[in-house]
Amino acid sequence: xxxxxxxxxxxxxxxxxxxxxxxxxxxxxxxxxxxxxxxxxxxxxxxxxxxxxxxxxxxxxxxxxxxxxxxxxxxxxxxxxxxxxxxxxxxxxxxxxxxxxxxxxxxxxxxxxxxxxxxxxxxxxxxxxxxxxxxxxxxxxxxxxxxxxxxxxxxxxxxxxxxxxxxxxxxxxxxxxxxxxxxxxxxxxxxxxxxxxxxxxxxxxxxxxxxxxxxxxxxxxxxxxxxxxxxxxxxxxxxxxxxxxxxxxxxxxxxxxxxxxxx
Numbered sequence: 001x002x003x004x005x006x007x008x009x010x011x012x013x014x015x016x017x018x019x020x021x022x023x024x025x026x027x028x029x030x031x032x033x034x035x036x037x038x039x040x041x042x043x044x045x046x047x048x049x050x051x052x053x054x055x056x057x058x059x060x061x062x063x064x065x066x067x068x069x070x071x072x073x074x075x076x077x078x079x080x081x082x083x084x085x086x087x088x089x090x091x092x093x094x095x096x097x098x099x100x101x102x103x104x105x106x107x108x109x110x111x112x113x114x115x116x117x118x119x120x121x122x123x124x125x126x127x128x129x130x131x132x133x134x135x136x137x138x139x140x141x142x143x144x145x146x147x148x149x150x151x152x153x154x155x156x157x158x159x160x161x162x163x164x165x166x167x168x169x170x171x172x173x174x175x176x177x178x179x180x181x182x183x184x185x186x187x188x189x190x191x192x193x194x195x196x197x198x199x200x201x202x203x204x205x206x207x208x209x210x211x212x213x214x215x216x217x218x219x220x221x222x223x224x225x226x227x228x229x230x231x232x233x234x235x236x237x238x239x240x241x242x243x244x245x246x247x248x249x250x251x252x253x254x255x256x257x258x259x260x261x262x263x
Contacts, residue, residue, distance in 0.1 A: 011036065011044050019054065019063040027059050083213035084109045086239040090258055091176065092116035095209055095235060096123065100173045103201040104132050106157030106194055107178035109211050114139060126170050128158035128197060145170075152193070159193040167200045175205035177233070181222040182212055184249050186230055188223035195225045202228065210236045217242055231255045 011034070018033050019025065025033075031041050045061065048054040055062045087109055096102065098120055104110045104127035111131035117123060121141055127133060128147040136142050147166035149158030177198045179187035187210055189195050202208040210233040217238075231253040238259050241247070250257050 008044065008047065011040070012047060015041075015044055015048065016053065016063075019061065023063040025061055027056070027061055030061055080213050080215060081112075083215070083239040084112050085115075086260060087211050087213060087237050088113040088116045090237050090260070091209070091211065092120065094258055095176075095237065096120060096174070098122060100124070101126070101170070102172050102174040102176060103127065103167070103170070103205055104129050105175070105177045105198050105201055106155070106159070107211070108156075109178045109213070110176055111135065111156075113176075114142070117142060124172070126167070126172060128163050130156045130158070155194075157194070157197075159197060163197055164200045167197070167204055170204055171206065172204075173206050175201040175208045176211060177202060177208060177227070178211045179216060179223075179227055181216050181218040182210070182236075183218055183222050184230075184246060186232070187212070187227045189225050189227055190223040192225060195227060198227055202232065208233045212236065212238055214238060214240045214242070217246065 015030065015034055018030060022029075022033075027041065027045070031038060034041065036044070045054065045056060049056055053064060055064055091113060093116075096117065099122045101124040104113065104125055106127075106129045108131065110127075111129060112135075114132060114135040117136075118139065118141065122143070123141065124143045124145070125132075125136065126145045126147065128149055130146075130151075133144060133146050136144055147158055147163045149163030149166070150160040151157075152159055175198075180189045182188065189198070208228075230250065233255060235256045235258055236250065238257065241259050241261070242257060247257055
């Protein structure tokens with residue numbers, strides 16, 4: 001995977017996959033496994049180190065805990081793709097109904113959702129998610145309202161005061177919201193602008209749904225911006241069954257957890 005032939009996001013994702021298998025590895029061995037040149041690897045490791053993902057010491061690279069980091073949207077869109085598709089399939093089948101209006105938040109998980117909404121009729125979507133909007137553009141069964149706002153580089157979403165003002169105009173049945181991490185008490189994110197949009201959507205909607213793949217369940221090292229505490233969301237949709245302790249705690253709070261095979 002030579003650096004000049006692929007995008008930096010793809011290279012960084014490939015490096016992280018290697019580091020997930022080898023959390024501490026020599027730079028020389030990492031170059032061999034990644035198929036990069038020395039100069040390209042040096043640049044990519046600088047990006048990873050500056051974003052807090054890795055630490056370099058004496059020719060070695062160590063993978064650090066994933067905390068308080070918000071990666072660019074193109075990078076996140078390519079991670080845990082199958083898990084995101086499972087979540088979107090469950091949303092379309094078990095949560096979203098015909099003739100509903102809903103907020104779709106600026107997440108890469110919900111960007112995959114249009115592919116699973118072809119059988120739904122007269123669904124009205126309010127979103128600042130450009131990836132969702134592009135995917136939904138040709139679907140005649142969806143009525144799409146795209147909020148105003150500022151387009152931040154590599155976010156693929158509209159953010160800021162104009163976005164919040166547009167969100168306040170609506171009162172849909174659902175707000176479908178993602179997070180970076182969650183634990184037994186609530187859900188978190190590492191970007192303030194994204195948090196403002198998600199919180200505004202939850203405030204304006206009649207009911208809020210949380211979507212999170214299994215890698216986001218954290219008992220420690222959650223992100224530092226709290227979106228809300230449970231039971232702010234009536235349902236959590238995920239790609240596999242969480243731990244029994246979490247499920248029991250959500251049941252006490254009246255939060256339904258939906259995953260493949262759940263009732």
